[in-house]
Amino acid sequence: MVSTIDRNSLLLHIHDESKIIIAKRLIDKIEIVIKNHIIVSTDFLDPYEIRIAESILNKFDTINYKIDGGYINCERSIIYIYPSYLHEIKEDEISLLSYKNDNNYTHRDILGSLIGLKIERKKIGDIVLDDDCFFIFIKSELHDFVKTNLEKVSKYNIYCIDKEFQEPKKEYIEKKVIVSSLRLDVIISNALNISRANSNDIVKSKAVKVNFKTEDKGSVMLNPKDIISVRKFGRIYFDEIIGKSKKDKYIINLKFPK
Structure with a gap:
């Protein structure tokens, strides 16, 4: 386990430039946790990025981490990083919004509408489609903005509903x-x-x-x-x-x- 951060050695096994950027951001967060003894979280990462992150996080014995995407079988997740002496942390960085799906929207339709609001992909978690509604997992910092400004998908008006999330069976x-x-x-x-x-x-x-x-x-x-x-x-x-x-x-x- 390492106690000081040697960035070059931590990045040696990563060859994709876009993933190196993500790894560098992760190391920045690790430094913050070690120096300031606080809890931080990443943006949403895909499963490959999670694997890269774990390969780095596992080299430190003074921090712990927890992976969460909002539900058990999620695809995109964030990582909470915190001092190893903490046993429980508050997980409040993911918000869920639910909408009526009257027009058979696709994942691409919904994601495109969110990107159209100038929201970065890394701030958006899973988009889950059910029979008559869809759910968006998003960083909590953007909850109010999305709820206020996401008014259309494709050319159709949409509206928020109050519906409890139940993971649909994949077909x-x-x-x-x-x-x-x-x-x-x-x-x-x-x-x-x-x-x-x-x-x-x-x-x-x-x-x-x-x-x-x-x-x-x-x-x-x-x-x-x-x-x-x-x-x-x-x-x-x-x-x-x-x-x-x-x-x-x-x-x-x-x-x-x-």
Whole structure:
């Protein structure tokens, strides 16, 4: 465990410039906690950024941390960082807003409306769609601003409702495919019914993330439970390997969110 902060050594394992910026902000917060003995929190981080943050936080024995996104199976979370001698902390940095969903808004519609209010993505947590409403998890500092100013999604008026959050059951469309290998470009090609060359071009353009990490090599091998995000196409969940075909190819099951 380290007691003094050597920034360079803490950043050695991070190669993505955008993630280095996030890691530097995290180290700034760690310094504040160590020097001032106070509780601080990060902005919302995706699961890959959380993994990077934990790899740094775990090197310090004078601080503790807690990850929270507002509900159990959240995707985006904030991290509370506090002195190790504190056993309980007040978790009040996340607010929840609920709205009626009368027009089948998509996640992209709602996020676009929030970004249109000049709200930074890092201030926005999960956006959860239910049958007739949607929920927005957001940094508490922006609660009143969003409640006052988020009046439209797409071209339709929206309004806040008072509804208790219950995590909806996730539903998927499943697709069984036969692939020659578990390479990223092969699985994307079969999942999206596009050519291998087109799949490779998409990957090389840095439009693909694997487990929330940008991946630009089609040759990367995937494993069951990996999450693939393809810009403009959406998400693909590599569910499982079912078996092998007579020609010794992989039979795999993929899931697509409804």
